[in-house]
Amino acid sequence: MLDDTDRRILRHYQHAPAAALSDLAELAGVTANTCARRLERMEAQGVILGNRAVIDWRALGYEVEVSLRAQLDKTQPRAFDEFTAAAREVPEVIEIQTFLGRVDLRLYVIARDMVHYQHIYRSAILPLPHITDIEALMHMARIKADEALPL
Template sequence: MEKLDHIDLAILKTLQENGRISNADLADRIGLSASSCSRRLDILEKSGVISGYHARVSHKALDYKMIVIVHISLSGQFAKTLAEFEAAVKRVPNVLVCYLMSGEYDYILRIACKDLEDYERIHRDWLSALPHVVKINSSFALREIIDRPNLAASLGS
């Protein structure tokens, strides 16, 4: 994929504001013909710039009122150790995000929980059982200030 131009960025920004917009309305809003807009969308999708279309569901609406940021240290950073941890953490149902990190901790997780007791259960039943974990440090989010799901919406502003 070549570098994104201002039209591609406008398409991405518009789709992030309204992922259900019709191709005709998107083309009209961007100032393209419907066929040109459709071709650009196809390129953005096939190149992986657009990785999917998703409904963004509030975790609070599902009674998950707590977000916990968990820092994890492993016994080492050998390829096998990392692969085993990553395979196991993908099975933890409450993990929203997992990052391999540089620095003091090996991984950072973002976990949705119903309450403190729910996190205690997740910690006991899932996190403590993950392979190669030697340290778990948990921080509880007090308030969400910003949750920007996509970067392109803020580009070109």
């Protein structure tokens, strides 16, 4: 279990994971050694999964984002596995989610422009196996995109 000190460290760490250990420790009100030990323990326990670079794909020329909701042929026992394996191979599919309910999966797709998206859709998405229905939702605005947890 996490105590208040762990939560305080995580609260600051999630907002500045590249901060110097001494700065993080000072913000959390602990010594650098305590901070390092606790971060190591939380990593070993799987509380901290790692650090990653967050890249603005718009800065790389991708202007279109589309959420595709798909239904699969559930009479095929390997439909989910075969579909997700194939969808993972499409570089512009940056997220795949599965659901229970009317929608089976959601693919999050990025493209440079609408012409590029149309090419991806026709050449890489439509040929994916076991699709029985697909609906595109064009992204208009991101209102909130915060990965920080309320600690």
